[in-house]
Amino acid sequence: MNGFLKIIDSIFKTPEVRQKIFFTLGILLIYRALAHLPVPGVDLSTLKALFNSNQFLGFLNLFSGGALSNFSVLALGLNPYINASIIMQLLSMVFPKVEALSKEGEAGQRQLNRYTRFLTVPMALVNGVAIYALLRSQKVILNLLPLDLFLLLLTLTAGAIFLLWLGELISEYGVGDGVSFLIFAGILSSLPLSFGQTLAISGSTNFFSLVIFGGLSLAVLAAVIVVNEAFRPVPVQYARRTATGKTGGVSTHLPLKLNSAGVIPIIFAVAFVLIPGTLANFFTQVKFANIAVLAAKVSQFFSSGGPFYIVFYFSLVVVFTYFYTAVNFNPDKVAENLQKSGGFIPGIRPGKTTSNYIGWILTRLTLVGALFLGLIAVLPYLAKGLTSIATLSLGGTAGSGKSTQAKKIAHDLGLLYVSTGQIIRDLVETDDPMGAEVKGYVEKGKWVPDDLMNEIILSWLDAQDLKRGVVLDGYPRRLGQAKILETKILNGQKVDWVFLIDLPKEEILERLRKRAKSENRMDETPQAIASRLEEYQELTTPILDFYQKKGILKKINGIGSIEAIYQQISLCLSQKQ
Template sequence: MKKLFTTLSNIWKIEDLRVRITNTLLFLLIYRIGSFVILPGVDSARIAAEQANGGLLGLLNMFAGGSFSRSSIFALGVMPYISASIVVQLLGIAVPYFAKLQKEGESGRNKINQWTRYLTIAITILQAIGYIKSQIAVESRLMADPMFTIISVFVLTAGTLFVMWLGEKITDKGIGNGISLIIMVGIIAQLPSAFGNEFRERTTGAGGLITFIIEIVALILVVMFTILIVQGTRKIAVQYAKRIVGNKQYGGVRQYIPLKVNAAGVMPIIFAQALMFIPATIQQFVPSLSTNSVLISLSNYNSWSHNILFAVLIILFTYFYTAITVNPNQMSDDMKKNGGFIPGVKPGKTTADYIDDVISKITLPGSVFLAIIAIIPAIAGSIGVSSVFARFFGGTSLIILVGVVLDTLQQIESHLLMRHYDGLMKTGRIKGRSAVPAAPGTVPPAI
């Protein structure tokens, strides 16, 4: 406890760090206040009663901090920006123009960010129209007025752009990645109510207090397991040749390339989830297939077929996303230009093949563990844990929480160490996701 108070005192003594943390808290407070501002003319209580709490809508509502179900001006949150970032990153692989921009350094990144913003506006307008037609359909008196749709689309689009601006301001003037912190705050906002509901259900119904304590212990173990996956690295030794410039010697030291066991982060789960909603979509648009046993099984969140296919897709997408974010050829070229080499491995193509082989080997256990984490909420739900509380046992929300918290703590620790204070831990250093090597010029998704 004394160590904790000493660390907090050291953080408060550093003016720059104190200002950044204060700015971050103020920006996040603005976001949370805005999430309770309802669209003009909408009866949010009536709409929330009509909405489903599970599936994709429940996940989107969690990311938006409850704004989605409240019909808030921030109902769409930052998800359109996330979608635009993913699309632009994939265009960098398929379209030569975007691939060229990724190699142009700072100017290229600025152009890519500009394209991402334009695409965010387009996606937000489309999602806003879909949100109004589907979520506010119960308000027939409003849906009959075309001006309501126009104004609501404008307000929702402006709300998403404002949230995106808040995220950029947090990144520039605060601590941590702004977009990631906004998503994390939205997820954490759902935890107290989920925790309280689960406690009441267990203490007043089946299971009792002992079952609730077992659930909490299981949740802690899952969080620890997730931290191991997020921080797990395979270090490759790199030796740099000695260079003498004037009377100074450069190089001649051994360093390490940290390759992440889970270099793809949460993206494989997001891609897999998008595909797993296809069966339910087919049933919705083709009523004749609504009784198809295969589609019903694949649409059931707790079925074996759904979770096995979900896990297989996560493993495949982990390999795919790792291949497009980690470039062994580029790493080999950069190493060669700087006079570095892996002991016992020839520079050039041999080094690239060696790095690619190591990545392939560590990606397999990383993808399997990621798939296990992704299906834990379904397992928890099948044994009686409420659907809302079960989401915190794994999946997208838990990986985002762990990753963002580690990244933010790593930045705080960096500020402390730069000013010769002790870090946040007595031994070792906090490792976030920033150590993941990626192809130069790529724009990683905010989460």
């Protein structure tokens, strides 16, 4: 410990090193501040719910340090630059001129970096258009006029280029590689929230699960360090003629890393494995029944955490590890360079034989590295089988604020948010026969019957990832729905918490009148509100007794600010059952 403190002390006593550290911290402060500066005109609560329910978007958000889920001016993060870098590396395999630049030393590398930065601009524009189209389709952002859209894309592109510039400032005046440091800082910024989520759900997670989680984390960290530093030394000798005219030799080795591809194969594999399910989820909303059914099956097939998903994900990581290793390491070039410099591997003839020998070793090393990367990639899904899954249900009359609280819980705990009210409203707007049937009940101010409601929820959840836990907003509302929820929908998994946000009748009526007027909800007429409220009081008593006997019902006082109500819920979540 004393040795470590001495090293830290000596670092800060060196003016040049101290200046680099403080400069880097200053850039990091600017980065994190801008990551929370949102672009105007976006419904942030709906946006966060969308990111919590979509793994592919969560993956992109990881590399932006949370800026994408905030839709800040740095929403695109360094993703355009990463894409441009990968494209340039692939182009070096296709175009000889690009490959020649990579061999021209520092000058050639500077030219390649310049081309990569140029390519980042159109990549940022494409990413910006894609994000805007996605958010518009999910009603997170309104349709923009051409000038407004231009300004939005200009802001997002400028943010991506500005972040790249910050990274290069760190590389020049700070500590380490700036772009890598900002990516690392962005990923690291999510750790406090993840740690808080773990503590918050500890009330529904037994001690044994937490011990397993902690042990796996330490074991994975140690294994990653060992594998990342491991290499196979291949002996190499160089013939040298001394000043006396005699021939001598210099012995060294060629380090062949166990994992030459780094983390890039996992990035590629995640993108490929999530895209089919993400596209299928969008096609489930089309009006053509056959396409919607096929899309639902594809989405279920690629459901995160399922057997096929895990096997497919693992296989992609292995394949991309070999692919990226082949891009970065060419045995033929290594053998050619050795021969030109007078080097040789003892017992192996120079030239093609040396190339084959190096390739033979590299293939076997890459197999071990690829299997390790694949295991690291699927380990979270395997670990979830050893730990419990949180399922939270929020109940309360319409206007009680349960949707606001449910979205906040889902965001802070990283759970899937399910709004039964939104599912019903989306279904009513379609030409589906089920939608027409539901519309009849909604227009009369009646609750949708249990059988129909259970079928709707079951079909919707079949296409979702339930492995990370679920927050149910407004479901179940009746005893029959509660029993179906645990036996069929959750496949026997237990509901961990049921929160009832309680309000006086007069307060409920006043809130609903204001909401119907501000949001122009045609289904919330005064007659429909009164009818549903009476039916709610009559039908929810049995389900409240059902969960009260289980000991998981928590009544929350709905009078107060959003934060005050959320603090009550957080306190319950932090307590052990």
